Amino acid sequence: MNAEVTRQIAELRETVARQHAELTRYNLVAWTSGNVSARVPGQDLMVIKPSGVSYDDLTAATMVVCDLDGVLVEGDFAPSSDTAAHAYVYRAMPEVGGVVHTHSSYATAWAACGESIPCHLTAQADEFGGEIPIGPFALIGGDDIGKGIVATLSGHRSPAVLMRNHGVFTIGRDARAAVKAAVMCEDVARTAHLAHTLGQPVPMAQADIDSLYDRYQNVYGQQPVAPTGS
Numbered sequence: 001m002n003a004e005v006t007r008q009i010a011e012l013r014e015t016v017a018r019q020h021a022e023l024t025r026y027n028l029v030a031w032t033s034g035n036v037s038a039r040v041p042g043q044d045l046m047v048i049k050p051s052g053v054s055y056d057d058l059t060a061a062t063m064v065v066c067d068l069d070g071v072l073v074e075g076d077f078a079p080s081s082d083t084a085a086h087a088y089v090y091r092a093m094p095e096v097g098g099v100v101h102t103h104s105s106y107a108t109a110w111a112a113c114g115e116s117i118p119c120h121l122t123a124q125a126d127e128f129g130g131e132i133p134i135g136p137f138a139l140i141g142g143d144d145i146g147k148g149i150v151a152t153l154s155g156h157r158s159p160a161v162l163m164r165n166h167g168v169f170t171i172g173r174d175a176r177a178a179v180k181a182a183v184m185c186e187d188v189a190r191t192a193h194l195a196h197t198l199g200q201p202v203p204m205a206q207a208d209i210d211s212l213y214d215r216y217q218n219v220y221g222q223q224p225v226a227p228t229g230s
């Protein structure tokens with residue numbers, strides 16, 4: 001590994017460790033379930049959570065580095081048991097730089113029912129561009145979970161998929177974006193559940209969903225400022 005790759009890995013170890021703290025901060029995980037990974041840009045490598053280590057003990061040093069076949073390259077612990085799924089996503093979706101998995105309660109309740117979350121909220125239109133889709137049932141271990149994630153999210157606006165009878169997988173351009181999608185997915189799932197218990201949520205026009213999505217993805221937030229020449 002050259003010095004630049006070593007520096008990138010050191011930085012991503014910090015980032016990925018820090019992003020795990022967001023999972024506990026937003027109550028998305030119980031015990032050691034849930035994990036975050038990040039692709040090492042330009043390399044067939046990723047930084048991911050070690051298996052079975054308490055969230056309080058997750059630091060940059062405890063993170064592990066794997067290749068995109070899920071084989072351990074660097075680290076003192078075994079990689080997360082979900083490593084094969086993360087690796088499959090990075091192999092199949094080159095634009096993805098971060099992957100998150102949780103069993104967050106409300107979103108996973110929809111997954112348990114085998115139901116996608118229909119879009120009845122502007123916040124969901126903003127972030128997900130429509131429904132949050134349900135993915136297939138798949139057993140842990142091989143490539144089946146990864147295949148299900150990729151088959152469901154390829155060509156879909158949503159960065160989140162509810163894997164049936166299991167939980168949430170999200171993707172992003174980096175680890176932070178994937179964590180944000182996991183946080184927003186749980187928030188939307190919770191409100192959608194409450195709405196369904198209150199009555200019949202009111203449908204939104206597809207044109208309005210499209211318009212909200214376009215505005216949020218392309219206009220909302222801090223835009224980069226063009227450099228002023230001097």
Ligand SMILES: [Zn+2]
Pocket residue numbers: 101102103166167
């Ligand atoms: Zn899981």
